[in-house]
Amino acid sequence: MTTIVEKIASLGADEPFFSFEFFPPKTDSGLQNLIARIRRMAQLNPLFVNITWGAGGSTSTKSLDLATLCHSELNLTTCLHLTCTNMAKSVIDEALANAKKAGIRNILALRGDPPRGDEYWTPSADSQEFLHAVDLVKYIRKSYGDYFCIGVAAYPEGYADGSNPEAQDPLIDLPYLAEKTAAGADFIMTQLFFDTDQLLKFEKMVRSHESGVFKSIPIIPGLLPINTYQTFIRTAKLSHAHIPETIFERLNAIPNADDEQVKQVGVEVLVDMIKRIYTETEHRVRGFHFYTLNLERTTAMILEKSDVVHAATQSTAAKTVVPPAVAAVPSQSIESVISEVKDLKIADSAAVTSEASWDDFPNGRWGDPRSPAYGEIDGYGLTLHVPANKALELWGQPKSTDDISELFVKYLKGTLPVLPWSEEEGLSAETKLIESELIRLNKLGYWTVASQPSINGIRSDDPVFGWGPPHGYVFQKALIEFFVPEQNWLTLKRRLQTTGGDSVSYYACNAKGDFLSNMSASDVNAVTWGVFPNREVVQPTIIEEQSFRAWSEEAFGIWKEWQRLYPKSSPAWDLLDQIHGSYFLVSIVHHDYVNDKSLWDFLLQ
Incomplete structure (x- = not known):
């Protein structure tokens, strides 16, 4: 006491x-x-x-x-x-x-x-x-x-x-x-x-x-x-x-x-x-x-x-x-x-x-969802990372889904410094390597909030992809996460089930908690790993159900944070409310990390 x-x-x-x-x-x-x-x-x-x-x-x-x-x-x-x-x-x-x-x-x-x-x-x-x-x-x-x-x-x-x-x-x-x-x-x-x-x-x-x-x-x-x-x-x-x-x-x-x-x-x-x-x-x-x-x-x-x-x-x-x-x-x-x-x-x-x-x-x-450090490191909870007056200046008064798509595309092109799901750090160098594919997807209404290209055995001191101790080699699978209307998700799901086969793993859910996946609850996808001298293989980034569910709750919550910028029942408020209630968040991993075009060819067919 x-x-x-x-x-x-x-x-x-x-x-x-x-x-x-x-x-x-x-x-x-x-x-x-x-x-x-x-x-x-x-x-x-x-x-x-x-x-x-x-x-x-x-x-x-x-x-x-x-x-x-x-x-x-x-x-x-x-x-x-x-x-x-x-x-x-x-x-x-x-x-x-x-x-x-x-x-x-x-x-x-x-x-x-x-x-x-x-x-x-x-x-x-x-x-x-x-x-x-x-x-x-x-x-x-x-x-x-x-x-x-x-x-x-x-x-x-x-x-x-x-x-x-x-x-x-x-x-x-x-x-x-x-x-x-x-x-x-x-x-x-x-x-x-x-x-x-x-x-x-x-x-x-x-x-x-x-x-x-x-x-x-x-x-x-x-x-x-x-x-x-x-x-x-x-x-x-x-x-x-x-x-x-x-x-x-x-x-x-x-x-x-x-x-x-x-x-x-x-x-x-x-x-x-x-x-x-x-x-x-x-x-x-x-x-x-x-x-x-x-x-x-x-x-x-x-x-x-x-x-x-x-x-x-x-x-x-x-x-x-x-x-x-x-x-x-x-x-x-x-x-x-x-x-x-x-x-x-x-x-x-x-x-x-x-x-x-x-x-x-x-x-x-x-990181690893089993880690004690898994979560928001700043402890602030949901936030748009920019003050409200600046957010309104940056994102304006969207009235249609086309306006939302335009914001995502501007961010990818570097003419918009931040989105509600990002911080003012700009795109990473590796994201720029798949910039054209991401822009095409966002123009189609697949609003991307996370992505990475595949790499196969690049040196750990590489200025773009490198991480970890020297003299090692790093690998990663292509992945993407995006918001999409329910009907588009149902169409994509049929393609994933019929032509994706074992090469593609996915999670999807909406704000109501409806959840779909082609993996079991115990399955774990290592999407980034490295091989270094005198060490076991290190897997710092994994995707699995527990982490996706935790992240999806936050990701949908950010729509509501954005919505709070606007007066209730205004066009922007109604639009964001409709998106929050009807869209799915989808996470897809393609396991063919040897072919750097596999995921993008599949999505953009």
């Missing part, structure tokens, strides 16, 4: 500590494997763990279940995220009541990102009192007194809503942070950052605030371990974190963004950040929160190499006692635990080869 601030107070005056953050994966198998992973990571001795809460309460049940397990079964001091915007008061009341019932005493009170904007989000009648995080802090204190230890968020570079970059200034946010603190916050946790100078300036600015409310409150920096180059760039972009040029230079110097070298450099970057912060704040900042993205290897490597937080793994004051029934080897030294986590030696029944690839190649939705 100990709170976070009570645990901090039990430490020595300069004693460092660290904490981990986890999010509920989208699949049941991912959740089970995350639980096994948390059991291992608990032995690294975090002061506490955070469990995220999806925007609008989208993961409320899973989040509370996971937090309860961490608290009750693993003896971990647990902090539950709680957002308040775009969410009914009854959901907040239920979450707080269930958290107390479970014995959880720590809440991170958040407004909830991303903000919607007036034209995109209107508070419901019973959520009007929760427009900002301070409203939630006040409500918790009023309803529960001192039972909950409350944390609030801070933004060392200033809060960014994406629509007005000039407004991103920590000085603008400071009065709001002071108000949240005065309302009853017990600790402050920062958004992720990579600019250490900015964090140091922020800490000095906060401590010297005239109100005096920040004089002794713990400030815990949020750190993102760098696992892969693409995940690093994407997450930093979503959070609007400034990346110093020196970090870019170190990462860009790595040939072909080799994943293992990226991890090593990323570890060095974070070790340097931790040392500077701990030293230059004269230990006023001594806790470090890791946004793990449900991955363990890189975090364990940081703990091992950092003189600051490695010492925290030895702490007896913060020691977590994992129940013997779930502990791997209770008598292990912390060095051997770190070694096990780094090497991914499994204390559970999971397969070593598949688990190793989870951390080596964490590709989110395109």
